[in-house]
Amino acid sequence: MLFRVRWGQLPLTHRLTLLFTAVAASVVLGLGALFLVETERHFVELDRMALQDKQHLIEEILRNAISADDARRRLGEALSYHHDLYAQVQEGQGAVVFQSQGFIPAMRGDKPLRAGENKVFGVWRHGDARFHTLVFKAYPAYSSTPLMVWIAADTDHHTQFLDGLRRSLALYVLVAIAICGLLSWLAARQGLAPLRDMKSRAAKVTGQKLGERMPVQAVPVEMADLAQELNRMLDRLQEDFQRLTDFASDLAHELRTPISNLLTQTQVALATKRDAATYRDILASNAEEFERLARMVSDMLFLAKTERGVDLPHKERFSARQDALALLEFYEAVAEEKRIRLQLEGDGEVEGDRLMFRRAVSNLLSNALRYTPEAGVITIRITNTAQATTVAVENTGADIDAKTLPRLFDRFYRADASRAHPDSDGSGLGLAITRAIAEAHGGRVTATSGQGRTCFALVFPHRAATR
Numbered sequence: 001m002l003f004r005v006r007w008g009q010l011p012l013t014h015r016l017t018l019l020f021t022a023v024a025a026s027v028v029l030g031l032g033a034l035f036l037v038e039t040e041r042h043f044v045e046l047d048r049m050a051l052q053d054k055q056h057l058i059e060e061i062l063r064n065a066i067s068a069d070d071a072r073r074r075l076g077e078a079l080s081y082h083h084d085l086y087a088q089v090q091e092g093q094g095a096v097v098f099q100s101q102g103f104i105p106a107m108r109g110d111k112p113l114r115a116g117e118n119k120v121f122g123v124w125r126h127g128d129a130r131f132h133t134l135v136f137k138a139y140p141a142y143s144s145t146p147l148m149v150w151i152a153a154d155t156d157h158h159t160q161f162l163d164g165l166r167r168s169l170a171l172y173v174l175v176a177i178a179i180c181g182l183l184s185w186l187a188a189r190q191g192l193a194p195l196r197d198m199k200s201r202a203a204k205v206t207g208q209k210l211g212e213r214m215p216v217q218a219v220p221v222e223m224a225d226l227a228q229e230l231n232r233m234l235d236r237l238q239e240d241f242q243r244l245t246d247f248a249s250d251l252a253h254e255l256r257t258p259i260s261n262l263l264t265q266t267q268v269a270l271a272t273k274r275d276a277a278t279y280r281d282i283l284a285s286n287a288e289e290f291e292r293l294a295r296m297v298s299d300m301l302f303l304a305k306t307e308r309g310v311d312l313p314h315k316e317r318f319s320a321r322q323d324a325l326a327l328l329e330f331y332e333a334v335a336e337e338k339r340i341r342l343q344l345e346g347d348g349e350v351e352g353d354r355l356m357f358r359r360a361v362s363n364l365l366s367n368a369l370r371y372t373p374e375a376g377v378i379t380i381r382i383t384n385t386a387q388a389t390t391v392a393v394e395n396t397g398a399d400i401d402a403k404t405l406p407r408l409f410d411r412f413y414r415a416d417a418s419r420a421h422p423d424s425d426g427s428g429l430g431l432a433i434t435r436a437i438a439e440a441h442g443g444r445v446t447a448t449s450g451q452g453r454t455c456f457a458l459v460f461p462h463r464a465a466t467r
Contacts (some may be wrong), residue, residue: 012195013188020184025177032169039165043158044132048121051134051151054085055119058149062089062140071140072098084154086131089138092145107131107152130155194219198227210238255296258289296429314353320391320460321347323358324380331365340369341377348384350391350460352441357460360437360445361391363430364456368395371454388443392457400449408447409435434458 010018061078065071071089075098079087086103090096107124119136132153137146197215204212213234214227269282321344328342335342350357361380368378376396383390400408409431431445434456438445443459 013185013192016188016191017181017185020188021177021181024180024184025173028173028176028180032173036162036166036169040158040162043155043162047132047153047155047158048134051121051132051153054079054082054087054151055134055136055149058087058089058151059138062138062147065140065142067142068097068140071142084156086152086154088150090148090150091143092148097147103150103152107133108135108150124152130159191220194223198223198230202230205234207241210234210241255293258293262286262289314355315351316354317349317351318354318357319347320350320357320382320389323354324361324382324391327358327362327365328380330362331369334369335378338369338372338376339374340372341375343377343379344382345379346382346384348382348389348391350389350441351463352460356437356440360434360458361393363434364393364458367430367456368393368454371395372397386462388459388461390457390459392455394453394455396452397454399452400447400454402449405447405449409445431456 057078058075061074062071065074068091075087075089079085079098079100085100086107087098087100088096088103088108089098106126119134122133122135124131124133132155134151136149138149139146194215198219201212201214214230216224216227216231219227265282265285269279324344328344332342365378365380372378372395378393378395381392381394383392435445438458438460441460443461445459446457448455448457
C-alpha cells in the first residue's frame with residue numbers, strides 16, 4: 001500500500017523514466033544472461049569435441065599396439081604434450097595400462113558405463129576445479145578384452161574467460177542502464193513538454209483573460225483530443241462567464257428603474273404633507289412596482305434552476321391539445337377585447353412537466369396577444385411526428401427584423417429601442433423562460449417572421465427518439 005501511494009505521488013516524468021529504465025534493464029540483463037549461457041554451452045561443446053578427438057586417438061593407438069607395454073609407450077608419447085588433459089586406461093581385472101601424470105581416481109566421475117553404453121560424457125567438480133570427463137571402452141589389438149578409458153579435461157581456462165566476461169558484462173549492464181535511464185528521462189521530459197506548455201497556458205486563464213486556448217496543432221496526436229476538450233471547456237466557461245456578466249448588467253439595469261421610481265415617489269411623498277387619498281395612490285403605485293420586482297426575481301430564480309440542468313419536477317405524458325385549449329379559454333377575454341380570433345389545430349402528446357409546458361405556451365400566447373393588431377388571428381398549431389411534437393404559436397402583424405430574431409430569447413431583450421412596450425409591464429424574461437423550458441425538455445424553440453406572420457415553435461422530442 002505504501003508503495004502504491006508513493007508511486008501515485010511520483011511525477012509522470014519520473015514514472016516514465018523508471019518504467020523505461022526497468023524495461024531496458026530487463027532487456028540488457030536478459031541478453032547478457034543469454035550470452036553467458038550460450039557461451040558456456042559452446043565451451044562444453046568444444047570440450048566434448050576435444051575429448052572425442054582424444055577418444056579417437058586413443059582407440060587408434062590401442063588398435064595398433066602389439067602389447068600392453070607398446071600401448072603404454074605409445075599413449076605416453078601421444079598424450080604427454082597435452083596440458084590440462086588427464087587419462088587413465090585400465091584392464092578389466094583392474095590393472096592400469098596407462099595413467100597420465102596428475103590423474104586421480106576421482107576424475108573418473110560419478111557416471112560409469114551402463115550396460116549397452118559405449119561412452120558417457122560428464123562433469124566432475126573438485127573444489128573450485130571443474131573437469132569435463134569422457135568414459136568409453138576401447139578394444140586393443142593384442143587382447144579380446146576391452147579396456148576402460150577415462151579422459152578428463154580441465155576447464156580452468158574456460159572458467160577464467162567466463163569470469164572475465166561476467167565482469168565485463170556487469171560493467172556494461174551498469175553503464176547501459178545508467179545511459180538508458182538518462183535517455184529515458186530526456187525522452188519523457190521532451191515527450192511531456194506539450195503538457196507543460198498546456199499547463200502554462202492554463203495558468204494564464206483568469207476571470208479577466210478567458211481567451212487563452214490550448215495549441216491543438218502543436219501537440220502530438222495523443223494529446224490533441226485532450227487539448228480540444230480543454231478548448232471546448234474554456235469556450236463553455238467563457239460563454240457562461242459572458243452570460244453571467246451580461247445577466248448581472250441587465251439585471252442591474254432592470255432593477256434600477258423600478259427602484260429609482262419607488263425612491264423618487266417616496267421622497268416626493270415625504271417632501272410635503274398630503275391627504276390620505278394621495279398616500280393611498282402612492283402606495284398602490286409602489287405596490288405595482290413591488291409586484292413587478294417580485295415577478296422579476298421569481299422569473300430569474302426559475303431561469304437559474306432550469307439552466308443548471310435540473311431534472312423535470314413532475315414528468316407525465318399529456319395531450320398538448322387539451323392544455324392549449326385550456327390556455328385559449330383563459331386568454332379568450334383579452335382576445336375578445338382586442339377583437340383577435342384564436343384558433344387551435346392538430347394534436348399530439350408531450351412527455352414532460354405539464355405546468356412548465358403551460359407556462360411556455362402561455363408566454364408565447366401573451367406575447368402574441370401583445371403584438372397582434374386588432375382583428376388579427378392567433379393560431380396554435382400542434383404537429384406530431386415519430387421524433388417530436390411541435391407546438392407553434394403563430395400571429396398576424398408586423399414582421400420582426402431578421403437581425404432581431406436571434407436575440408429575442410435573450411434575457412431582458414426587447415425588440416423596440418425603448419426596451420418597453422406601452423401595453424406591457426413585462427420584464428423581458430418571457431421568451432428566455434420559454435427557451436429554458438424547451439431545453440429542459442431536451443427540445444428547442446425557434447422563431448420565424450415574414451409576410452405579415454410571426455411564428456414561435458416549441459419542439460418537444462419523444463423520449464424514445466432521444467435515447
